[in-house]
Amino acid sequence: MQRIFIAATPGLCRGVRNPNTHMFALVLFVACYFRTAVAMQNVTLEKYDAEVLILGAGATGIAAARTFHEHGLEDFLILEGSTRVGGRVKEVEFGGKVLELGANWVQPGDPRVNPVVALAKKYGLKGKVSDWESRMVRNASGNDISKEGTAREKDLDKAMDFSHKLAWELLRDNKSDISLRAALRLGGWNPKTPLDKILEYLHVDFEYGDIPYVTSLKSSAAVNNGKAFFVTDQRGFSYILKAVVDEFIKEGDPRLKFGKVVTHVKWNDRGVEVRCHDGTTYRAPFALLTFSIGVLQNGVVKFEPPMPAWKRLEIEQFDMALYTKIFLKFPNGTKRFWDDNEFILHAHPRRGFYPVWQNLEARGLFDEGTNILLVTVTGEESRRLEYESDDFIKTEVMRVLRHLYGNHIPNAEDITLHRWSQDPLFFGAYSNWPVEVSTEHHKRLQANLGRLYFGGEATDPEWNGYVEAGLFSGRREALKILKCRKKDCEIYEPKDCGKGDCG
Ligand SMILES: Cc1cc2nc3c(=O)[nH]c(=O)nc-3n(C[C@H](O)[C@H](O)[C@H](O)COP(=O)(O)OP(=O)(O)OC[C@H]3O[C@@H](n4cnc5c(N)ncnc54)[C@H](O)[C@@H]3O)c2cc1C
Incomplete structure (x- = not known):
């Protein structure tokens, strides 16, 4: 029990761990005990609304609910801020x-x-299945430079192979991490031309949503280079998550509540109480929080007591990458003016400037005459564009397209995009590992605070950034909660407390 008091009370309680400061420790222990006791009184223990609160109905929340259901625990309550299941599968x-x-x-x-x-x-x-070979590379004036691209890519492939091997070596030998940029340079790749930059962008930024300077080499070891399947299902990708929910939660089931934006979370070693923006409160002996790292970084949820310093540190040091998809619709009857290839790369001197275009009429995707083009931006370009109006973006995109295909092409009649960086339910697209995130850091990100558990894609060290990470982390945390209900609770004790980050 005492360990929980220490972990649950920020700042002051660090001294308790130092064997050289017994008197000081005693005083602090008493102080910590009373601070925690006061906090604990705030969570009413007599009346629970459910056995477990699941905060968020994205992949993580759904996987957790399904795990509880499979283990016969039906007394859970899912609180979701939006009006739908799926979260970032949208x-x-x-x-x-x-x-x-x-x-x-x-x-x-x-x-x-x-x-x-x-x-x-x-x-x-x-x-x-995406066909990455079906690719056109055009320079900023619209000239086809695909042949040069294929030649240059051989060097990039060599550097990528080198980086991949190095990543595994660093992991195996427990050596310090480096950035993907450093590894690529070591592998002989140092992009200077627009062509080099777009080729590298496709391999790095388009995957991680971030530039190679900030992406961890070690994290890239886990990346699966196989053939990914591009969903065009008219039920939406989120159908598979909704279908999972339908297996055990029927329409109108009061255990799934929408429009419940959580603003306050009180936690201790006996339970959790959450308050929503509509003034409702819910209490349970356990809660699983599945919000994105972006939500936690932006302070829109207040924690009482505040999270300890070691937990905050991990949340702050993870990166919330940005990835913005801009769909353009051209008038019906428009004769397609863009290339037949599935991917069209724009080799512009400004790295990441409307870089990757997807021809949604390529074979196997949508029918010819759909007249929809997709362009994706990431990182700083996302940040810039997500603050601009649709009209501004449409005008800028059309200028780029006219450079590529000529002045005769028609204007897009409409565009759509989601401004992930400004959406208070996400504050970004997905997590990206910064350099030097160790197993210990991941443990801290996952570690429960008393009866408050942490899931979400960012907490899965192997699959972070993908839907898989949500499903794996939801199951992982649900199993921990089920174990704790049987009196076998995990308690994380921060290490390295001398360094001032364990408060
Ligand atoms: C643009 C983009 C492209 C992507 N591309 C891919 C891809 O191609 N393949 C892939 O596998 N993955 C991709 N991902 C990542 C994938 O979508 C996520 O990793 C995964 O969906 C995360 O699931 P989650 O349950 O952990 O989090 P979320 O989906 O964020 O679920 C958390 C839930 O909590 C809710 N919530 C947040 N704050 C509150 C609050 N205060 N109160 C109440 N509810 C709240 C949210 O509404 C949400 O429903 C992409 C993501 C984005 C944004």
Whole structure:
């Protein structure tokens, strides 16, 4: 019990761990004890609304609920701030089609080990394996430079192979991490031309949502380079998550509540109380928080007591990458003016300037005449554009397209995008590992605070940034809660307390 008091009370309680300061420790222990006791009184213990509160109905929350259901624990309550299931797996109806604003690719894998692949198979999700060979590279004036691109890519491939091997070596020998940029340079790749930059962008930024300077080499070791499946299903990618929910939560079931934006979380070693923006409160002996790292970084949820310094440190040091998909609809009857290839790369001197275009009429995707083009921006370009109006973006995009295809092309009649960085339920697209995140850091990100548990894609060290991470982390935390109900609770004790980050 005492360990919980120490972990649960920020700042002052660090001294208790130092064997050289017994008197000081005694005084602080008493102080810590009373601070925690006061906090604990705030969570009423007599009346619970459920056995477990699941905060968020994205992949993580759904996986947790399903795990509880499978283990016979039906007394859970899911509180979701939006009006839908799916979180960052989010579709939109645009230009006569259902399109994915968030997650779009199912990563390749064996359905026996990859739960997203298994669900996609089970529910017959429609789409197509992306053909990365079907590619056109154009420079800023629109000239076809694909041949030069293929030649240059051989050097990049060598550097990527080198980096991949180095990543595994660093992991195996427990050596310090370096950035992906440093590894690529070591592998002989140092991009200077627009062509080099766009090729590298496709391999790095388009995957991580971030530049190679900030991306951890070690994290890149886990990246699966197989063939990803691009979802075009008109039920939406989120259908597979909704279908999971439908298996055990019927329509109108009061255990799934929408429009409940959580603003306050009180926690201790006996329970959790959450307050929502509509003034309602819910209490339970356990709660699982699944919000993105972006939500936690932006202080929109207040914790009482505040999270200890070691937990805050991990939350702050993870990066919330940005990835913005801009769909353009051209008037019906427009004769397609863009290339037939599935991917069109824009080699512009400004790295990441409307870099990767997807021809949604490429074979196996949507029908010819759909007249929808997709361009994706990431990182700083996302940050810039997500603050601009649709009109501004449309004008800028059309200028780029006219450079590529000539002045005769028609204007897009409409565009759509989701401003992930400004959405208070996400504050970004997905997590990206910064350099030097160790196993210990991951443990801290996952560690429960008393009866408050932490899931979400960022907390899965192998699959972070993908839907798989949500499903794995939801199950992981649900199993921990089930174990704790049997009096076998995990308690994380921060290490390295001399360094001032364990408060
Ligand atoms: C643009 C983009 C592209 C992506 N591409 C891919 C891809 O191709 N393939 C892939 O596998 N993954 C992709 N991802 C990542 C994938 O979508 C996420 O990793 C995964 O969906 C995260 O699930 P989660 O349950 O951990 O978090 P979320 O989906 O964020 O779920 C958390 C839930 O909590 C709710 N919530 C947040 N704050 C509050 C609050 N205060 N109160 C109440 N509820 C709250 C949210 O509404 C949400 O429903 C992409 C994501 C984005 C944004």
